[in-house]
Amino acid sequence: MKRKNTKNPHNLSPREQAYDSLLAIDREGAFSNLEIQRALSRSLFSKPDAHLYTALVYGVLQNEMLLDDRISKMTKPGTRLDFEVREILRIAAFQLLMMNRIPPYAAISEAVALCGKVKPKAKGFVNGVLRNMARQSDQLKRWQASDYKDAIQALSVRTSVPKPIVDIYARAFGAKEGVRELMAVNRPSPLTIRANGLKISRDDLLKELANEGIEGVKTALSPSGIKITNASVSELTQTQAYTAGLFTIQDQGAMLIAEALSPEAGERVLDMCAAPGGKTTYLAEMMGDQGVITARDIYPSRLKLIDNQAKLLGIGCIQTEAFDGTARKAADHEQYDRVLLDAPCSGLGIIRRKPEIRYRFEFKKQRALIDMQRKMLINAVDALKPGGTLVYSTCTVDPKENAEQVRWLCRNATGLTVLNTRQIGTADDQCDGFYYAKLVKNSAQSK
Numbered sequence: 001m002k003r004k005n006t007k008n009p010h011n012l013s014p015r016e017q018a019y020d021s022l023l024a025i026d027r028e029g030a031f032s033n034l035e036i037q038r039a040l041s042r043s044l045f046s047k048p049d050a051h052l053y054t055a056l057v058y059g060v061l062q063n064e065m066l067l068d069d070r071i072s073k074m075t076k077p078g079t080r081l082d083f084e085v086r087e088i089l090r091i092a093a094f095q096l097l098m099m100n101r102i103p104p105y106a107a108i109s110e111a112v113a114l115c116g117k118v119k120p121k122a123k124g125f126v127n128g129v130l131r132n133m134a135r136q137s138d139q140l141k142r143w144q145a146s147d148y149k150d151a152i153q154a155l156s157v158r159t160s161v162p163k164p165i166v167d168i169y170a171r172a173f174g175a176k177e178g179v180r181e182l183m184a185v186n187r188p189s190p191l192t193i194r195a196n197g198l199k200i201s202r203d204d205l206l207k208e209l210a211n212e213g214i215e216g217v218k219t220a221l222s223p224s225g226i227k228i229t230n231a232s233v234s235e236l237t238q239t240q241a242y243t244a245g246l247f248t249i250q251d252q253g254a255m256l257i258a259e260a261l262s263p264e265a266g267e268r269v270l271d272m273c274a275a276p277g278g279k280t281t282y283l284a285e286m287m288g289d290q291g292v293i294t295a296r297d298i299y300p301s302r303l304k305l306i307d308n309q310a311k312l313l314g315i316g317c318i319q320t321e322a323f324d325g326t327a328r329k330a331a332d333h334e335q336y337d338r339v340l341l342d343a344p345c346s347g348l349g350i351i352r353r354k355p356e357i358r359y360r361f362e363f364k365k366q367r368a369l370i371d372m373q374r375k376m377l378i379n380a381v382d383a384l385k386p387g388g389t390l391v392y393s394t395c396t397v398d399p400k401e402n403a404e405q406v407r408w409l410c411r412n413a414t415g416l417t418v419l420n421t422r423q424i425g426t427a428d429d430q431c432d433g434f435y436y437a438k439l440v441k442n443s444a445q446s447k
């Protein structure tokens with residue numbers, strides 16, 4: 001059942017494939033979105049089976065701590081579970097406690113059969129735990145904050161978000177709003193697209209898509225976005241509108257970042273961390289493909305993604321260049337009208353799309369990211385012409401990587417004015433948790 005030994009992946013059932021994928025994510029460090037894409041592209045699943053597989057992988061990842069808590073109530077204190085057994089129990093517990101349409105016998109018998117293949121000795125144990133769970137499911141579905149030692153612990157288990165991240169959300173949004181944001185991170189993410197203004201208006205794109213059976217509504221915050229209401233990513237990418245380059249799939253929060261930079265036709269723009277290019281291509285569309293965008297990233301292979309996407313969208317003004325944004329380039333000095341620094345970050349604002357990020361967060365890694373962001377910020381300011389505009393953005397909610405970095409920059413670079421900052425949220429904005437700060441480099445700056 002292990003990935004490397006999988007002889008015929010096409011024969012796996014949705015539950016077996018979910019187990020295989022969850023081991024890849026939890027044990028081998030795969031990213032959920034890529035793993036799901038990989039598995040679906042190789043499987044021969046019917047549409048309902050593909051839905052079940054995807055729901056199981058996301059459902060277990062989003063509820064791992066809550067499921068483990070429920071499983072621990074069914075086992076003797078101190079019971080140590082093998083990785084494989086725990087994953088099988090989580091998949092079945094998710095079906096028993098959090099999916100309404102699955103008959104308990106189906107969840108249990110498939111879990112026991114799977115256990116028979118990968119850990120035969122634990123078959124009886126798994127059967128016993130799950131039968132008890134099914135019997136007590138009404139009680140186990142009820143969740144009470146008073147069962148936990150404090151409010152933070154209760155919220156952490158309820159949302160399956162580790163305590164340090166619960167604290168970070170409280171610092172970012174305040175205690176009350178932080179709870180609302182955390183409760184929103186396990187809800188399904190909307191599928192949004194951005195009309196390619198070089199080729200079509202948003203209204204006409206809605207009509208084109210309707211002709212292909214795809215429905216959507218205009219996004220509330222971005223003037224270019226459409227929220228798709230009846231199709232999946234793979235269905236969207238099979239439309240004629242997609243192959244004609246009429247739109248890009250993008251979270252609305254990412255659209256707001258590019259809009260904050262508000263580039264104009266004919267300008268020189270630097271996008272320091274550009275791949276895979278979602279924001280770069282929007283900048284080009286806003287510029288009417290007039291001017292030059294230098295799109296950099298440290299990984300040449302990722303720059304190809306930008307080139308391919310620009311070609312699909314009919315964009316010619318983007319020049320890609322492999323470069324380390326922490327290194328200073330003398331030739332950049334005061335060359336750019338606008339700079340976008342969409343920095344590498346802890347990603348705590350996108351845990352609804354990539355739930356596994358929450359279990360991988362480490363303060364030590366975050367400290368290294370903060371140092372990297374600071375080096376990049378100094379280089380971004382250096383590259384700006386006097387009077388030029390900088391947008392610094394992240395897909396995290398942690399003030400340490402956001403507002404505190406902007407304060408640090410203003411202390412360490414002279415002549416900057418902060419025009420506005422925004423923490424985009426999930427509960428009300430319906431976006432991933434992006435942050436941005438828009439700054440201007442004063443023209444009369446002493447050099």
Ligand SMILES: C[S@@+](CC[C@H](N)C(=O)[O-])C[C@H]1O[C@@H](n2cnc3c(N)ncnc32)[C@H](O)[C@@H]1O
Binds near residue numbers: 326
């Ligand atoms: C948040 S992502 C950028 C997303 C992109 N702006 C978009 O909208 O599609 C951060 C990017 O920074 C790149 N990166 C990481 N370290 C870097 C470095 N030292 N210099 C330049 N780019 C780097 C990563 O490869 C990644 O593509």
